[in-house]
Amino acid sequence: MPKNLPACTKPFGEGRFSGQVSEGGQTEDFMNFWTYLPQLLSSGITIGAIYALVALGFVTITRASQIINFAQGEFVMLGGVITFFLLKGLNLPYFLAALIAIMIVVMIGFLLQVSVIYPLRKASVLILIMATLGASIFLSSTSALVFGTLPKALPPFSGEQPLQIGGLTVVPQSIWVLGVTFLLLIVLYLLSHRTLLGKAMEATSTDPLGADLLGISRNLMVFLAFGVSAGIGAFAGILITPIFFTSYNSGTLLGLKGFIAAVLGGWGKNSGAILGGFVLGIVESLSVAFIPSGYKDGVAFAILLLILYFRPKGILGSPFIDSRRW
């Protein structure tokens, strides 16, 4: 035997898998799975709303410039963490704290665009991916330095007591989440379809050259898009932090899930992003009923691979799918 560790004599999997007890086996779970369906649905919908918001952030940027910003999840994280800091650290009122936090995160989004995306606007896809990943590393670790690495929990907007609606128990915050999400969606819809700005953004994405000829400054559009998506991200962060704790490293996974949602719904479409978000959230939480919950994170990515293989356009179809980068 070399001077290294001697080979492990202990059999593997000793413990929780060998010592498996059959109580609460799959069959029973399955039988009373239907009784808990509403509960699962409600938690799925709550998470789905968040995924939808994150996905919206991705889509907003993509519509203005065909870039995927892998630092999107960090905006969510920053939204929650900064609000917590303002609320607990500086004792500002809730509303004000949230407002200031959103503004700060929007500023960060602008900074990101100016400092990273603009210099690399002509770079290849790979470089952009790596640059945004680097940005996300920087943002998350910096927030760990500034605000500490402990997970943060904001007080809910109204009331701690879970409501009893029929069989299922719902935290009031999740109702808040749904309501505000839909409000935000309406605003965004108006922004992108009713205002000149939104139309201009769309124009830059679909036909950059034409947009230039029309005198629309592409860089300005991308700049604004980053601000908007950062704002959406921060908003999502503030919404979820009361229910699920936000810690400095919770951004990455949320970002990926949101991205998957956007692809699932139809890449580059607001409606697609929302649909994808809810579908992903619900499927994820329902899937736990059928497979061991350890595989929960795998589910999202499995869905991703399937959708990419069988229907890259997503559920609602995508305007960009035939473009050069995809």
Place this chain on the structure above:
Amino acid sequence: MQTKKEFRKRDFFYLLPLWLLSLIVPDADDLYSYRSKEFKRREFYYLGAVLFLPLIWSDPHFHHLMVLAGIYAILALGLSLFLGYAGQISLGHAAFFGIGAYTTAILTTRYAFPTFLAFWASATTAATAAFLIGKPILKLKGYFLALATLGFAEIFLVIVRETQTLTGGVIGIFGIPWFSIAGFSFDTYLKQYYLIWGVLLGLFLFSKNLVRSKLGRASLAVAASEDAAKSVGIDVAQIKIKVFVMSAAFAGFAGSLFACIMSTANPEAFSLGFSTLIVMMVILGGMGNLYGPIFGSILLTYLMDILGRYQEWSLPIYGVILILLLIFFPDGIGTRVGIRLIYLIGYWAKKKKRDEGKL
């Protein structure tokens, strides 16, 4: 006194990669020059350095770092075939690395395979996995390909964490024996150094031959323009698969060596961050030439080691450096640094002129 000397030595020792860089900076058209078999003088310098440096400089820390850098370099070399030559994107190579590591770990600790056999087995397993996953996802391009490979890596991690009975779950597998060939076990850093860099040299020559052969030209053509490639009868899908499987096999080799030298395999070591690091190595070294990944990996391994001093700050600094390097050397330090610097200096000079003009 003692401490002072230590200090000076250490600093010189961190300057080493820069010195190597100054040695390697190739002339601009070196990137494109007809890929011939003749070695240039520079290349013999490298070989000499690789052979004799550890002997001149018998410092365990240096050896250990170079061993690590060598392992990463094998992985990055394979990835650069896929990234730089075939022009595709993969954020999932950590998974193939992990597959290699786990194959070796399981075979050696549970079935008492000789490590040498496990070494080949790992490459085979990784290549097979690459073939199976590559068939469906390689029809994607750009962002979606990146995302799909990333998803594959995540799924791999989940599976590893969950199949306790085989992989030991999050606890992982311990006590993997040293790499040994016919009873000769590589149990010191020096021996490991020569093992790793020997393997690297072999694989390097292999890929050097490959890129100047039919297949290499075909993959370059795929990277340049798929239509043109098709128009001369190149089967694009097949070329992509071949290169992907190839790079996965490299990753398998690297993973096997990693498992043997770290004596353990656990899921945390094969996360997204690791994939990012490897891709950064390829990019920084410079895509589309084979020295790039090697120097990139040496550079980043040293960078990581230096950053260790800065405790909490190491990660933010890493992020900033990463972004700055991408902005200023988007096509690699190794390949274009000379041109880049000249350009910058020229720019500054012009700026100066302009200011004078204004005055």
Place this chain on the structure above:
Amino acid sequence: MKENKGMVCWMIFLILIFMGLATSAVAAEKMPYKIGANFEFTGPWAEVTKTLKMATVMEVERINAMGGVDGHPLELIFEDNGFDLGRAAVNMTKFTRDKEIVAVVGPFEDNLQATTRAIAEREKITNIIICPSNPMVRALKQRWAFNIAQSDIIVSQKLVDLCLARNYKKVLVFPAVIPLAQSLADYFKRFGEEKGMKVIIAKETHKPTDIDMTPQLIKLKPTIEQEKVDAFYACTAGPPGPIVCKNMRTMGIKTPILGTHAFGFGFIIALGGEAMEGVEFGGAKPVVPDQLDENDPVRPIILDFDKRMRERYGVGIDQLAGYAHDTISLIYDALKRCQGKVTRATFRDALENTNSLKNCHGIYNYSPTDHDGLSKKDMVFIRIEGGKFKRMRFPGFE
């Protein structure tokens, strides 16, 4: 002649002064004993290592202020390993290369410890592990690696005692997918069934990154109801703990919750809010510094350390700060017992011969065969009440 004599007197006087200065100067520049710290300053364990760093730095400065180890100051060298296997190993060799470093503390996380322990064994340098590695690695009985905190075995036994005291007959374990939680669950099952309890380890698991446990709990709820389990063991560490409690209370499950010793931190209560009320676990003494009984030998040490922490950093001590304090004082003690000739080997032997050393966490005893310092006596039963940690006593158990 006179002036000559005077000259001689002056000369002698000056020489004496010079010698005095020289000696004092020599005393000042004795070689420091260096201690390498190989921590995860970045990555998921950053908060933990922050506490460790604060406490260790404070302790080392105190010892140096007291004149160090017979004149030799202690010096800490921190290296970040970024929760990366390769970097942890390289840091280890970096430390071994520096001849003045007598011991390396950390890394903190289980997955990195196997490698560093192997290196320590090879390079003959003491590696002090703050949180003990999982049993598979500890089973190797490595001579150069020492564990500070209670091993999973002791913690599980303590929890089993708690169950017996509370007379819980049936316990459902909900393990996290982290090495610590897994070995804890295994041992809890083993000892619990020795004591005639019924321990059910759930198939459902959760990751440290999970933000919502409702689905898992929904699948567990029928088991809880049908089996009528007496207690629910949230076998986890970090944020998932409060999340589990919150979700359970939200779903209206009233079963009493048992926690691991990793529940003994302020932020757990801060996160969980009133959902944490009534959670019980077996923790270490620094969790309840003010509730130790008067004759407890470690009470003064804890209170003093707590005071100093509050003065310096404005935060009270927790278990990790305690471990850091104990690490430094163990090293200090061992170095003192080396009587001047400190090499890595002598230091290792001195550390192995530590016996009945009073510290924050209790009384440490090492021996060449046993590198686990603490014992079950050094733990207490703790209950969360009114957002505070309350110590519980059970006659017969403690």
Place this chain on the structure above:
Amino acid sequence: MSLLIVDEITKEYDGIRALDRISLEVEKGTIKGLMGPNGAGKSTLFHLISGMEKPDSGKIYFKGKEITSLEPNEISALGVGRTFQTVQTLGNMTVVENIMTGMHLRLKGGLISSGLWLPWIKRTEKEALKEAKEILDRLGLLGRWKSPASQLPLGKQKLLEIGRAFAMKPELILLDEPASGLTPTEVEQLSERICQLKKDGITLVVVEHHMGMVMEIADEVVVLDHGKLIAEGPPDVVRGDSKMVEAYMKGKRLNNYR
């Protein structure tokens, strides 16, 4: 039996008929000029022949074999080379490597064998290099055989593309606007090369706006307009055709606007 037969082929892009039941035949060893204003469907026809797109109806035969549903690389494997409207030299390679890429199908060597650089690989590569240099010599590019292809001027890049297609030893080469954006002298050289290719017994189909050139080199000319075939025959016959002149002049005007 003619080399290439396009039979009643139709292609629609959401409602607009790019090609409307076009059929034409290309005899072996001739040069077919394909003319017409923009949007006449010339390039579409090329895409269909080279398999980049699939027709809605109709069939294409090459050497009597139906190639309608084949993949592009399979079609070129049968011996159909082509160049592109927007020149697509492989910029990340040297000039000589571009030519050698053209020989891809004729060289042997698998992944492992070429990695280990086994003797036969060595031999084939050496021969390939020699042959590639000969081709470059004929194109007059031998002087810069080692320089990156992306650094050549446009005219030379077009020549290089033709050389790459020629290196396949195809029987049919489709030239898509070879003369666009070239100086008159370059156009002269180009038409010389093309005539040389014809002498080598290679059949060519040339899409061109540059009327003079087509009239000079082509044996037969086909004129398309809005997806319809409006004139066919030897150049001098077609030159007189009124429909063609009218359509083509319109096309030219349209050109000026673009």
